[in-house]
Amino acid sequence: MSYCTATYRIHDAKADFQRKAESIAVGMTVGSWTELPQLQQESMRKHLGHVVSVKEAESAAGKRYADVTIAYPDLNFSRDLPALLITAFGKISMDGQIKLLDLDFSENFLSHMPGPKFGIEGIRSLLHAPKRPLLMSIFKSVVGYDLEGLKQQFLAQALGGVDLIKDDEILFDNPLTPIERRAEICRQAAEEAEQTTGKKLLYAVNLTGRTSELRKEALKAIDAGASALLFSPLAYGLDVLQELSSDSDIHVPIAAHPSLAGALYPAPNYGIAASLLLGKLMRSAGADLVLFPSPYGSVVMPREENLAIRDELVRKDSPLRTSFPVPSAGIHPGLTPRILADFGQDVVVNAGGGIHGHPGGAAAGGRAFQQAIEASLAGQSLEEAAEHHAELKAALQLWGGQR
């Protein structure tokens, strides 16, 4: 017998958690059990969920809760994420204060999740960057720009030596900068910059539109030179990401944007834990890079949640390729040592304002980040490195050092 398990945190002032757990195990599988005739029980037993564990506790605020793990027979659902999510959290998501903390896939279920096509190693190989942290920059403003406007922005960022540039997730298909024209013009700009920097560069173009058209849009962009895709899986469904990532014609990395995730993970007693939503599920669905709110900046996620996402993206005890963690928002060069301390080298340092807002412009902003990364890797303090690097010095003066 093969099972997938789900772990929930259930807040309830009075519930008998063991009984509640048993009612979930039965209710979300065979429906009823004790009233079944003996003979039917025998034939139904293989479909019956069971309680793996019930751990009662009290929160710091004195609220009573339990972490409950239930095993669901693989036999009951098809090998796709919607089926597992509906089985494990469909109806009971609405049954009181319950948060889905984790899912553990059976070997069989996991064998149907292809995971990232590139992953950390594949992206490193595309960029000829076998070990060091990568640097990504985001367009500052995209809405309302024409192709020439985007190209100028792209070029400024690319000349700073970044490894990846991504569209803003709010840049939808539009007559001014249609996806295939954006892909083409930015490919040209990337090649132009490469002649100066000597560095490879991936451009993640934002994939948008109607669900059934996404594949066609992706192929159009790739044909025109897009070297990566940006996609917001939570606006479309994780299965759509999985279908894109496992499509053999879509042979570029996919960066998953956490758009809408805040509707799901932050409440302590409802929703889906960040480590599952933005960690395990994104990786399982095939995201090569996963963006999520950093604990450092303006849009804040607690550090332990960030590290839990990281763990799910890079853990080695999974047959799937790893995904690059991309902690985002509020990142400036002074934070680099802290990011590397938290994430190690398998991280993408990702900045928008921290690059475009540099007093010397976006190219100087990119260089300041590169200088900060190099200094950190060399065990040098940023202040020390800044003595020999004007761009880093200006960045530290503007935004300060490690906080």
Next chain:
Amino acid sequence: MSYCTATYRIHDAKADFQRKAESIAVGMTVGSWTELPQLQQESMRKHLGHVVSVKEAESAAGKRYADVTIAYPDLNFSRDLPALLITAFGKISMDGQIKLLDLDFSENFLSHMPGPKFGIEGIRSLLHAPKRPLLMSIFKSVVGYDLEGLKQQFLAQALGGVDLIKDDEILFDNPLTPIERRAEICRQAAEEAEQTTGKKLLYAVNLTGRTSELRKEALKAIDAGASALLFSPLAYGLDVLQELSSDSDIHVPIAAHPSLAGALYPAPNYGIAASLLLGKLMRSAGADLVLFPSPYGSVVMPREENLAIRDELVRKDSPLRTSFPVPSAGIHPGLTPRILADFGQDVVVNAGGGIHGHPGGAAAGGRAFQQAIEASLAGQSLEEAAEHHAELKAALQLWGGQR
């Protein structure tokens, strides 16, 4: 200029809500404003979001919050729900305690939402039931049953005179009861029952599997005789529902299951309000019937939230067809007067245990509900009606009357 607006509830002990609202209006559209040169402001103004209103208040628990409405220029996003959701709630869903309460579509945006293909009037016409409340029953257990087992259950429910029967949402495509075989055998059972009851009956077969296969699966089911579909849009994305509902080959009503909705609506300071998620968005995406947790039973939603969902599904000031509200979970015949008082006649009374658990079996359970509905419509008390109706009497004895 044409705008869609979004209304948020933002909880914050200290924020300057007006400033926060302005930062959303700028940040989620043009990115920055005050630092733009005059000339660029002129060309960018048409892309700039603006604050419609900021209403500060304090919750009963003494928490400070504001309801903030922002207008987003249609010019900035494509005419699909993922684009609007990413624009209005993508990034800022992660920015502190913020809940999306409502979206108002511009006329132009709305003209791209076809809405329900059948709606309340269309379903009434299929069932030859022009005015009265409808009655739906749910399979009791489905997992592990073979076709003959499902047929027997179907027949028992159908003989009770219900208008609709739906699959359980956890019945996925499986070798024992594949969708086209289920559709076929239940169509036969429906015809068989019709000869006894003289009533039309819709069977909503659960549509599951990989996203890109759903259309094919739906057509397979319809070809085999499925007269309706059950679908869990929140496991797949609302746009997938919209593509199915607007597909001219899918000429049967679609019932939307609220599976996973509890991950989104119940937290007071995060997520998406139930009236928007299960009301306006489901209707816009084309659900002909929408299930949601009733305020009466085991899986409880507050009554005012239920009525707010109802309002969104049936309001007449929209060009879209209306959707049938289906308050679900914990419904037994004794609750019928209360349901009709809350919802009027444009409601589907939906029961699982309240039909199958009837002492006289599922057919008797269906008849008890019919008797309760008829009595309520005639202004008769259930106790009075029960004197002449054995099935209703047994139901009231078991589950009690109106609570």
